[in-house]
Amino acid sequence: MESEALLSVxxxxxxFAGVEAVRGLSFDVRPREVLALVGESGAGKSLTARALLGMVPEDATTSGTVTLLGDTDLAAQRGxxxxxxxxxxxxxxxxxxxxGDQLAAAVRSVARVSRKEARARAVAALDxxxxxxxxRKARAYPHEYSGGMRQRAVxxxxxxxxxxxxxxDEPxxxxxxxxxxxxxxxxGEQREALGAALVLVTHDMDVVRDHADRVLVMYAGRLTELGPADAVLGRPRAPYTAGLLASLPEHDAPRRRRLPxxxxxxxxxxxxxxxxxxxPRCPLAADLCHREEPEPQEVEGHLVACHHWAELPHPAVDLFQEKQHASS
Structure with a gap:
């Protein structure tokens, strides 16, 4: 993991009640990059995202560290x-x-500025x-905004x-x-203007393909694969990643093609x-897989948690397409 990290987990x-929903996750967020967190519902993506802001539910027990700009006091840095x-x-x-009042309150929660200055910053942000x-729209209430304008306001x-x-988080x-x-x-425009990094929680692999620099694939609260987006999407090393990609429609494929x-x-x-x-869901699973949980290992620029990554065919999605064809 690079020392240049802006945020480190x-x-x-x-x-929750002794049952782990996120299990030993480690990764970095680099300056100005877009890191996508991907996985099926229940993978722990949103919970992980909230942990980056120090917003884990009160009934949760946490361990490990999240460090932003060298500081672990996330509540003090939030906002x-x-x-x-x-x-x-x-x-x-x-x-x-x-x-506008809500944006001005967000300004004054972290900066000692006058109400007039906070208001000016709020209007500038909306602009x-x-x-x-x-x-004028800063004086309006949320119900007076269209759905798209509310998205812009947040x-x-x-x-x-x-x-x-x-x-x-799934914006x-x-x-x-x-x-x-x-x-x-x-x-994206705001991120570029600020020079900020973006952690993007999504289930939409097309969004990942078009917007992410790196992608972290999660399954059952753990890292399954982490690497550059073009490499992970172009040649995944984890069977789970391959399965997610296999279930996507191809833009030039016949509409009647049955998706695996x-x-x-x-x-x-x-x-x-x-x-x-x-x-239990993996076409490559062998006895070792049912006995030992794999630890992430570096594979050609990826981190991959799989005992049998070397046996994954290329293109890897073929493995799931063939299995679907065989069972139909």
Missing amino acids: RDLRIA LHIALVPQDALSALSPVHPV RVGIPDAA IAMATVNEPDVLVA TTALDEERRDQVLRVL ALPGTPPAPGTLPPGCAFA
Whole structure:
């Protein structure tokens, strides 16, 4: 892991009632990069993202370290050096206060400035994300904004204090393709303008392909694969990554082509099988996989947690396509 890291996570573990939902996760976020966290529902992506901001639920037990700019006091840095772009823009904004007042309050929570200065920064932030007539719209309430404008407003709130790291938790969920692209464009423009890093939680591999520099694939609370996005998507080394990619439609493929699907479902925390958690669903699983959980190892620039990565064919998605064909 590079010493140039802006944010470092080491052996992060998050448990509820003694059951671990995030299990020994370690990774770095580098300056200005886009790191995507990918995996099926229940993989621990959103919980990990919240841990980066010191926002783990009160009933959780945590261990390991998260260090931002050399400091482990995440609560003190939240809103100033690291900020969240939440999934649900409507619930993220208070319905009883004008949008501009909410952004101004975010400014004054971390900076000793006058109300007038905080207001000016709020209007400027709304203007930067493309909200027309920002001074007037700053006086409006969230219900007076369109859905797309609310999405822009929460990006403005996250960026108003010019943080070093943005954490976007599924920011495009339930959006149509056009609005998804608009939100990602605005988010990318703000990240570039600030020179900030972005941790992007998503289940959309097309978003990863188009926007991420590196990708961390999670399964059952652990790292499965981590590496440059083009390398991981172009030649995955973990069977789980290959299975995710195999289930994506190809843009030039016939519409009637049956997409392969990962067999089974991810295990719930507390119901993990012995050995590799993915073994019951993996076409390459052997006796070793059912006995010993693989540790991440460096493989051609990737980190891969798999006993049999060397046996994965290229292209790896063929393994799942062939299995689907054989079972049909």
